[in-house]
Amino acid sequence: MSFDVDVAKRMGEAEIACRIEGGDGLTVLFGPSGAGKTSVLNMVAGLVEPDRGHVRVGGEALFDAALGVDLAPERRRAGYVFQEPRLFPHKRVRANLLYGWRQGAGAVDVDETIALLGLAALLDRWPRTLSGGEARRVAIGRALLSNPRFLLLDEPLSSLDRARREEIMGLIERLRDALGLPILMVTHDRAEAERLGNRIVEI
């Protein structure tokens, strides 16, 4: 299972182009703000359609302009952790976590995931009562429980204090080493990129 991405899209004046090959483990997409890193994740997730190129994960084409392949986002099985948690405000933490669960084939255990992320005490809370770090952990849990084939992490450490950063960073390392899912992570922080990434793609 690895990424094979080669996409380009014109957005206003700028053209966003990105090429990722042989991405086992954790690939860091590194670059300054405004370089289009999030747009690349959106193209991999199917939320934004590239002008040309292809997106393949583990050999399967999710998008291929030449072949006319363009899977809908719900069929790509991306575990997408957005830069903002994007928790559903009208659902408690438990319902947020289980939102994508029904479609999953049960590869990730619910109780294990809740324990791994330390979410047990938060299950009956509403998203608006969570701190930034708690919401981030719930968002990661929700993505994992949707039984994804790959993970997309958009600045998972931004706007967290030092202790929380360390905690989430450790968690990402564990996910990288334990789950064997290909991970594509966006960051603009060089130290983060070097510590977590098996390879760094600059954009």
Next chain:
Amino acid sequence: MLTPEEWGIVALSLKVGGVAVLVSLPLAFALAWLLARGRFPGRVLLDALVHLPLVVPPVVTGWLLLLAFAPAGPIGGWLESWLGVSVLFRWTGAAVAAGVMALPLMVRAIRLSIEGVDRRLEQAARTLGAGRWRTFATVTLPLSLPGVIAGVVLGFARALGEFGATITFVSNVPGETQTLPLAIYAALQTPGGEALVLRLAGISVLLSLAALVASELIARRAGRGLHVL
């Protein structure tokens, strides 16, 4: 306190208003959705058309309805030949008039709430495996529900007060099309009808007040982040 006849007027008003709002709600939601999310040529024109009953004199709306629903009219002819029914001088006609007049208010309230739904949440639902319909049913609809309810209450209050279009379209038939405002008007024309006017006017005010209070309570509930679903 009220005579059976007066209760009949109140019951008819509630029936006309209720049916008008419930039947036009799906249409109002569809229009609100199109106006909030759709990108198509003629969107501005559709927007203007939907709002027309709000600004055109109600008597004109009633006259246009009369033309459309007359036996020779485009809708009236169709109803006559396919279903063998006519809404003229019937309570169903009063409901049509009330529904048309309530529609713009409902569309406005619902459209605002659909525009207020964070589309990034819908994207999140899609990546979590929910198709368009499940995303709509589990994210978009519940998050826009306070606006839908506000629209229904507002539309119902407007339908209860409908006068001009109704009297032009289906006339003032006691027991059939004579809703509260029409009954008040009729009583005003009758010598010695002042006592009846007072009672019916009192009921009108109470019903409208109840609708406004209900809408305010729902808005507050939504504002506190407590969702209806």
